[in-house]
Structures are given as C-alpha cells and as structure tokens.
Amino acid sequence: MTGTEPTIGHPSIGADRVSAGYRGHEVSRRLSLSIAQGSLTALVGPNGSGKSTILKTLARLIKPLSGSVYLDGKDIGRLPTREVARRMAILPQVHEAPPELTVLELVSQGRFPHVGALKMLRHSDDEAVGEAIRLTRLEHLMDRSVDTLSGGEHQRAWMALALAQQTDLLLLDEPTTFLDVGHQLDLLGLVSRLNRDHGVTVVMVLHDLNHAARFADRMIAILDGEVVADGPPTEVLTPGLLRECFGVEASVVKDPRTGAPMCIPHTTIPPGNDDS
Amino acid sequence: MTAATAGLARQGVARSTLRYRWTVAVLAVVLAVLMLLYVMLGPVLIAPDLVIKALAGQPEEPLHRIAVREVRLPRALMAALAGAMLSSSGAFLQSVLRNPLAAPATVGITQGAVLGAVGALVLTFGSEGALNDLNTLVPLAAMAGGLVAGGLVYGLSYRRAGADPLRLILTGVIVAAALSAATSFLVLLSGSHTDSIIRWLVGSLSTRTWEHLVFLVPVAALAVPLVVAAIPVGNVLQLGDATAVNLGLRAELARAGVLATAVVLAAGAVSVVGGIAFLGMMGPHLARTLVGSDLRRLVVGSALVGAIILVAADLLARTFSLDWLPLLSIETESGSRVPVGAFTALVGAPFFIYLVRYLMRAQA
Numbered sequence: 001m002t003g004t005e006p007t008i009g010h011p012s013i014g015a016d017r018v019s020a021g022y023r024g025h026e027v028s029r030r031l032s033l034s035i036a037q038g039s040l041t042a043l044v045g046p047n048g049s050g051k052s053t054i055l056k057t058l059a060r061l062i063k064p065l066s067g068s069v070y071l072d073g074k075d076i077g078r079l080p081t082r083e084v085a086r087r088m089a090i091l092p093q094v095h096e097a098p099p100e101l102t103v104l105e106l107v108s109q110g111r112f113p114h115v116g117a118l119k120m121l122r123h124s125d126d127e128a129v130g131e132a133i134r135l136t137r138l139e140h141l142m143d144r145s146v147d148t149l150s151g152g153e154h155q156r157a158w159m160a161l162a163l164a165q166q167t168d169l170l171l172l173d174e175p176t177t178f179l180d181v182g183h184q185l186d187l188l189g190l191v192s193r194l195n196r197d198h199g200v201t202v203v204m205v206l207h208d209l210n211h212a213a214r215f216a217d218r219m220i221a222i223l224d225g226e227v228v229a230d231g232p233p234t235e236v237l238t239p240g241l242l243r244e245c246f247g248v249e250a251s252v253v254k255d256p257r258t259g260a261p262m263c264i265p266h267t268t269i270p271p272g273n274d275d276s
Numbered sequence: 277m278t279a280a281t282a283g284l285a286r287q288g289v290a291r292s293t294l295r296y297r298w299t300v301a302v303l304a305v306v307l308a309v310l311m312l313l314y315v316m317l318g319p320v321l322i323a324p325d326l327v328i329k330a331l332a333g334q335p336e337e338p339l340h341r342i343a344v345r346e347v348r349l350p351r352a353l354m355a356a357l358a359g360a361m362l363s364s365s366g367a368f369l370q371s372v373l374r375n376p377l378a379a380p381a382t383v384g385i386t387q388g389a390v391l392g393a394v395g396a397l398v399l400t401f402g403s404e405g406a407l408n409d410l411n412t413l414v415p416l417a418a419m420a421g422g423l424v425a426g427g428l429v430y431g432l433s434y435r436r437a438g439a440d441p442l443r444l445i446l447t448g449v450i451v452a453a454a455l456s457a458a459t460s461f462l463v464l465l466s467g468s469h470t471d472s473i474i475r476w477l478v479g480s481l482s483t484r485t486w487e488h489l490v491f492l493v494p495v496a497a498l499a500v501p502l503v504v505a506a507i508p509v510g511n512v513l514q515l516g517d518a519t520a521v522n523l524g525l526r527a528e529l530a531r532a533g534v535l536a537t538a539v540v541l542a543a544g545a546v547s548v549v550g551g552i553a554f555l556g557m558m559g560p561h562l563a564r565t566l567v568g569s570d571l572r573r574l575v576v577g578s579a580l581v582g583a584i585i586l587v588a589a590d591l592l593a594r595t596f597s598l599d600w601l602p603l604l605s606i607e608t609e610s611g612s613r614v615p616v617g618a619f620t621a622l623v624g625a626p627f628f629i630y631l632v633r634y635l636m637r638a639q640a
Contacts, residue, residue: 085524
C-alpha cells in the first residue's frame with residue numbers, strides 16, 4: 001500500500017489508477033486524483049463524461065473495476081463500511097423515500113453509522129439531528145411527509161440527512177438538478193458555509209459551470225472518463241475548454257462582484273469540426 | 277445554541293411520540309373489545325361476566341368452559357397472532373422492496389406455504405390414522421413450503437451483486453402463479469376431500485385449537501429477535517440502496533436479512549391459517565396512514581391492524597355461519613362454515629382497487 005496512495009497535501013480522499021464503470025462498460029481508465037482536506041472541488045463535464053460514475057466510485061457506491069480509492073490514506077474497500085460512513089457522506093442524485101415518512105424521521109437515519117442498528121430502536125441523537133435541521137432551515141417542516149415537499153425542500157431534507165452524519169467529507173452528486181435558481185444558490189451557499197466555517201471537504205458534481213466556478217476552489221473537467229483540466233476555476237473555465245469539452249463556442253468574462261470566471265455560451269460547434 | 281438545537285429535534289420527537297402512543301392505545305383497545313366479542317358470540321351467547329368466570333376456571337355451566345377455553349379463546353388468539361404476523365410481514369416487504377403492492381401473497385410466500393400444506397394433505401389422504409398427525413405435519417409442510425418459496429424467489433432474482441427489488445417483485449409474482457398452478461394440479465389429482473383443501477386455499481380458522489397455537493407460538497418467538505434486528509436495518513434500506521451504503525449498511529446482506537424475517541413471519545402464519553388473502557397488503561397500508569413509515573412504528577401498527585382485521589373478519593365469518601341469523605346465514609353445500617379468507621378477500625379486493633386508483637391519482 002505504501003508508495004501507491006496519493007500524498008499531495010493532506011489527501012482526504014483519492015483515487016489511485018482507478019478504472020471506474022460497470023462490467024462490460026468501462027467509463028474511466030486508470031484515473032488518479034487526490035482531494036485535499038478542506039477543499040471544495042467541483043467535477044464538471046458533459047453528459048456521459050463519467051463524472052457521476054467517478055463520484056460514485058469515490059463514494060464506494062460502485063466498486064472500482066481496478067485500482068483503489070483511498071480515504072485518509074487507507075483503501076476504502078478494506079475499511080468497515082460503517083466506519084467509512086462516519087467519515088464520508090454522499091448525497092445521491094436519486095432519492096427514494098417511502099410515503100408518510102416525516103422529515104424528522106428521515107434526517108434521524110443519518111445517525112445510523114454512529115449509533116448502530118440496535119440502538120437506533122430507541123436513540124435519536126437529538127443534537128446532531130437538530131443541528132442538521134437548523135442548518136437546512138427545515139424547522140417548520142419537521143413533521144411533514146417527505147413526499148409532500150417541494151423540490152427545493154425535498155433536496156434540503158436529503159441534504160440534512162447527509163449533514164446529520166456529521167462527516168468531514170461530503171460528496172454531492174448533482175445537488176442542484178431540478179432546483180430553480182434561487183434554491184440552487186441557497187443550497188450551494190450552504191455547501192460553501194459548511195466548507196468555510198466547519199472545514200468540511202466537499203466534492204460535488206455540477207452541471208452549471210458558472211456555479212462551479214463561483215463556489216469551488218478547484219474545478220476538475222472530465223471528458224470521456226479522463227481529466228482534461230484541473231485547477232482553480234480561472235485556469236479551467238476557458239473558451240478552449242468549453243470548445244473541447246462541451247463543443248460550444250463561448251466567451252468567458254469576469255463576474256464583476258466575485259471575480260470568478262463566467263461563461264456565456266453562444267453556439268454549438270457541429271460535430272467533426274472541433275478535431276484539431 | 278446546541279441545547280436549543282437538541283431541543284428542536286426532541287420536541288419534534290415528543291410531538292409524534294404522543295400521537296403514536298395514543299394511536300397504539302386505541303388500536304389495542306379495539307383489539308381487546310373484538311377479542312371479548314369473539315369469545316362471547318357463537319351458537320351459545322355468553323355474557324362478559326360469564327366469560328371471565330369461564331376463563332378463571334369457574335364456569336357457570338360446563339359447556340361455557342369448553343366453548344370459551346377450548347374453542348373460542350385459542351381461535352381468537354390464533355387469529356390475532358396470525359393476522360399480526362401476516363401484516364407485519366407485509367410491512368417489511370413493502371418497505372424493503374419499495375413497492376406498495378408487495379405482500380406475502382404477491383411474492384409467492386403464501387402460495388409456497390399453501391402448496392406445502394395441500395401437498396401434505398393430499399399425500400396423507402387414504403393412509404389410515406394419519407389424521408392425528410395432520411395437525412403437526414401440515415403446518416410443518418406449509419412452513420417448509422413458505423421458506424422454500426421465499427428462498428426460490430430470492431435465488432432466481434439474484435444476479436451478479438444482488439437481488440434488485442423490482443426483479444424480486446416480478447420474480448415473486450411469477451413464482452406465485454407457478455406455485456398456485458401446482459396446487460391446483462394437486463387438488464385435481466386428489467379428487468376428493470376438496471372441502472378441507474379449499475379451506476387451506478382461502479384460509480380458515482375453523483377447527484383450530486391449542487395444538488395449532490402451540491405450533492405458531494414458537495415460530496412467533498423465533499421471529500421476535502429477527503424483527504427487532506430487521507426494524508432499524510429496514511429503516512435505512514427503505515431509503516434506497518445508495519443511501520443504505522452511504523449510511524454504512526451492506527445493502528444486499530441487509531435486504532436478505534429483512535426478507536428472511538418477512539418470510540418466517542408469513543410462512544408461520546399461513547402454516548396454521550392458510551392462504552388468507554390481501555391481509556398482508558392491506559394491514560401495512562392502513563397502519564401507514566395511522567403511524568407513518570418509520571418501521572419502529574409501522575411494524576407495531578401493522579401487527580395491531582392485522583390482528584384487528586383477522587379477528588374481525590373471522591368474527592364475521594362465524595356470525596354468518598350461525599343458525600340464529602337465518603337471513604344472513606351462509607352455508608356451503610357440504611354444510612361447512614364460511615372460511616375467514618373469503619371475507620378478507622371480499623373486503624380486500626375493493627381495497628386493492630381503491631389503492632390502485634389512489635396511487636394513480638397521487639402520481640398524476
């Protein structure tokens with residue numbers, strides 16, 4: 001194991017020559033990357049680029065076809081899964097909740113990895129659950145059924161479940177999909193605060209490039225399962241990348257308020273014309 | 277700050293706990309009243325005070341002792357226990373398979389147990405003196421049939437890393453149909469004795485005595501630790517496999533464990549009361565509207581609702597068979613009583629249709 005794990009900075013989670021994907025369908029080949037503790041990283045890329053598959057592999061929701069994922073320097077596949085759950089939480093893209101399950105009951109399940117199965121019969125760990133509800137501003141919706149919530153409330157409830165896990169590492173798979181712009185900003189603001197004030201390391205897959213550039217301190221662009229650009233948003237979000245990665249002609253300007261790069265897409269490039 | 281935060285969740289828990297406790301208390305009272313009625317009513321009406329005397333072993337008339345302690349009480353207890361087991365089995369199945377139509381009878385467990393029971397009946401017909409052993413042989417065969425059917429459905433659904441919930445349901449429906457066909461085949465082969473077989477097919481409590489209860493109680497006792505472990509695990513698993521893994525659960529192992537619990541509960545119940553229809557689906561749905569979907573409450577609620585439904589249905593079944601209600605009296609051609617399963621099916625079918633319509637509306 002020594003010598004193989006990534007050691008840049010204080011790696012929180014990393015992939016070492018990971019081939020990710022499903023049997024018969026390899027999405028990425030021998031990918032290595034390392035996420036520094038305390039960073040806020042956005043994975044971006046076109047549909048089908050493999051960014052979600054890579055995130056799921058990091059989150060151990062999919063086993064790597066080869067290679068290893070490391071959590072704090074240890075092979076995640078060899079760590080007890082409950083121990084991993086105490087250190088890393090993931091917000092999946094698709095949520096399933098039974099009808100008539102209240103927000104409070106949902107969020108309480110976030111304590112499972114800490115409390116353990118049998119103690120969950122009685123224990124409720126009010127402090128952590130209350131804190132998660134407060135952070136996501138769900139105080140008034142605690143008794144509501146999850147299936148009656150609006151899209152934004154729904155996403156906040158699931159976010160609260162992940163927060164109740166009280167982990168140092170948070171992986172988010174397209175957390176803003178299906179949300180209107182206000183709710184998108186709300187959620188990303190929360191993520192940003194968690195990162196800044198609580199030191200939570202965040203890796204998220206995002207579709208909105210401008211949001212990624214504004215909230216993340218590191219952007220990793222993925223195309224066909226490979227890292228094509230990696231660095232601070234100012235270096236990654238360029239007209240060249242938009243052409244190569246997304247096949248769009250775009251200008252990149254500076255957000256006058258935050259200084260973050262902002263792209264304005266103009267037209268798509270017909271396939272075949274972008275070969276260089 | 278943290279004290280206030282903790283208080284926030286604690287208040288939420290306290291509010292829902294109060295409501296839950298009231299609901300459980302009301303359900304328990306309803307069940308107790310139904311059980312008392314059950315023991316009072318029959319060909320001989322016995323007043324409540326005389327019921328208590330008979331239970332205490334000091335009956336006013338010798339007949340009361342037999343009616344209460346040998347006939348009605350064991351049958352009432354069996355109805356309550358079997359109803360509770362079937363319904364809580366359905367609660368686990370619906371949660372873990374994440375499907376509102378999941379129930380012991382839709383995934384083949386009931387059909388497996390019925391096939392076991394009917395198989396044992398058909399095989400022992402004709403052999404002299406077998407009837408004495410029937411009371412243990414048939415439930416054992418039914419139990420085995422239910423367990424095998426459950427294992428078969430899981431095994432057939434298993435591909436690569438696990439058994440996908442939707443595949444489990446689809447496989448279950450097909451296995452259920454195949455097992456029913458096998459049972460029909462056996463019935464046709466046997467030729468005679470169809471009356472006792474039909475009572476197994478639709479589910480019946482007539483002629484059930486302490487002997488059957490003695491079989492059911494150990495099964496229920498064995499299921500208790502399984503249920504206790506399956507509740508918190510099922511609570512996580514019903515949030516989807518991704519969330520279950522995220523929360524540190526080995527999803528496939530957990531699913532197998534919860535399903536095994538549901539199979540033991542349902543196979544045990546069917547092995548003494550037969551293929552009661554719809555109860556395993558209806559019970560958890562009604563309970564969900566009363567106590568919600570947290571399995572810590574849903575399992576208790578489903579058990580109570582299931583017990584209430586089966587005791588009430590059998591009370592009806594017995595009442596319809598009474599001679600002093602000539603207008604309502606229904607008698608089968610061979611003079612036997614109406615099986616309770618016929619009543620749960622009659623009530624269950626419309627409920628099923630209501631459920632489908634309700635679900636369609638919710639999706640629209």
